[in-house]
Amino acid sequence: MIRKYKVLDLFSGCGGMSLGFEQANFEIVLGIDNWNDALMTFQKNHKNTSILCADLSKIKPSVISEKYKNIDIIIGGPPCQGFSIAGKRIIDDERNKLYKSFVNFVKEIKPKAFVMENVPNIISMGSGIIKNNIIKDFEELGYKVEVKVLNSSLYGVPQNRKRALFVGLKNNQIFDFAKMQTATTLISSKEALSDLPKDSVNDGSENKSLILSNYQKLMRKSFNLIFNHTITNHKEKTINIISMVPDGGNYKNLPKLLQNTRKVNIAWTRLNSNKPSFTIDTGHRHHFHYLYNRVPTVRESARIQSFPDNFIFLGSKTSQYKQVGNAVPPLLAKELAIILKEYL
Ligand SMILES: C[S@@+](CC[C@H](N)C(=O)[O-])C[C@H]1O[C@@H](n2cnc3c(N)ncnc32)[C@H](O)[C@@H]1O
Incomplete structure (x- = not known):
């Protein structure tokens, strides 16, 4: 051998x-x-x-x-x-x-x-x-x-x-x-995430969704359980504001009055379902799911980083976001x- x-x-x-x-x-x-x-x-x-x-x-x-x-x-x-x-x-x-x-x-x-x-x-x-x-x-x-x-x-x-x-x-x-082969087509955030549920699930719950892309097949392999998928419960005001931002949009899509509600230029950004995600951070909570009015869960962030679903994160939720966001x-x-x- x-x-x-x-x-x-x-x-x-x-x-x-x-x-x-x-x-x-x-x-x-x-x-x-x-x-x-x-x-x-x-x-x-x-x-x-x-x-x-x-x-x-x-x-x-x-x-x-x-x-x-x-x-x-x-x-x-x-x-x-x-x-x-x-x-x-x-x-x-x-x-x-x-x-x-x-x-x-x-x-x-x-x-x-x-x-x-x-x-x-x-x-x-x-x-x-x-x-x-x-x-x-x-x-x-x-x-x-x-x-x-x-x-x-x-x-x-x-x-x-x-x-x-x-x-x-x-x-x-x-x-x-x-020599490193580069892809001819890029993988979109929708291809990465669309089989994960909108709401929180308990660790170890079965993923009941069909596999909807080759990328999801790669991430799930024969492991059909979901871990680290607890959603963040945002304030109602946050949910109302982000609901006004379309898929792939950002603070510029908001009424003028709301555009400056967060003092960073990446604020109120939604993933674009048809494109790869922008660089995920270690949990600053300015980037939102392309469809749901919440930030991605740890599991969704892990998918965006190409961690397969059987890679399980330990520690507090804040710590898990940081671990995922730090990784290569x-x-x-x-x-x-x-x-x-x-x-x-
Ligand atoms: C960018 S992250 C590494 C990510 C890792 N390569 C991966 O792919 O998951 C940098 C790491 O350096 C660690 N670190 C920072 N200062 C350190 C020190 N003085 N001794 C040991 N580790 C340290 C941090 O805890 C952090 O996990």
């Missing part, structure tokens, strides 16, 4: 990126994060993986490499707290410590490859100085690094979510993002992982 490539997930959150790698037949050996709720979800859905709740800016990479041998790949998304540079270098200071810890893990473990995910504007920060520094940091460790901003909707995810992905390879190999869409990670394997 060919052994599966072993993956260490740093800043793992609930494990969106890990799930994608798992779907591409990698073995996730360990997920590290300092957020217990997300790790509980991670553990529930990655039963054979170890978890470690720790501050990655404090933990020594050697502690991990001594316990977990033969790690082939390191993946992860260190939260970007802004970067500080001195001269032309990213320096070792407070604001850079999470990014630096990712670099230090790569330095210690020397994996065959790494995948680091971040916000798209990391590419343009400091007119590209940050991006060039990141590439340089890893080049000094013997990796060739390619970076690209990918729009998830081109990889089977019903969401226009853009993420910057840095892929580093050893032995002078260069990752070619162009599993299908995006899977597409990348499939191509990555060709280089290993």
Whole structure:
């Protein structure tokens, strides 16, 4: 039997990126994060993986490499707290410590490859100085690094979510993002959500709706139960206002008097049933379902992120929204992982 490539997930959150790698037949050996709720979800859905709740800016990479041998790949998304540079270098200071810890893990473990995910504007920060520094940091460790901003909707995810992905390879190999197959048709929010009920259901209830799209078939597979589908009971005023916004519309569709009732430019936005969703957030509650007068449930948000229905979120509802909204869409990670394997 060919052994599966072993993956260490740093800043793992609930494990969106890990799930994608798992779907591409990698073995996730360990997920590290300092957020217990997300790790509980991670553990529930990655039963054979170890978890470690720790501050990655404090933990020594050697502690991990001594316990977990033969790690082939390191993946992860260190939260970007802004970067500080001195001269032309990213320096070792407070604001850079999470990014630096990712670099230090790569330095210690020397994996065959790494995948680091971040916000798209990391590419343009400091007119590209940050991006060039990141590439340089890893080049000094013997990796060739390619970076690209990918729009998830081109990889089977019903969401226009853009993420910057840095892929580093050893032995002078260069990752070619162009090998990742892009979709010719995009998946709409209706294709993603139309088989989920309008109202709340108890965890574990049967999904009685027919499967209405190929995407729903993929999300449900043989799992026909619904979890994490508790609707938000908005105030009557909120319901009245959002009911005036058409499918795909926003605050501009409201009477002038109501247009400024929320002080953000994304306020009162409805998903467009015929298009992929816009980037879902971690629960700010400004985006509404394309048909119902409420924000999407956790399960609907998970569908938009391409988490299958058997991936169950634990913790409070607020925490669940945050876990979902933080994640790398599993299908995006899977597409990348499939191509990555060709280089290993
Ligand atoms: C963008 S999210 C990662 C999402 C994950 N890659 C996924 O696909 O589900 C970033 C994660 O970094 C974690 N984090 C932030 N600071 C940390 C620290 N000092 N040590 C460990 N984890 C940290 C957060 O708790 C959060 O789960």
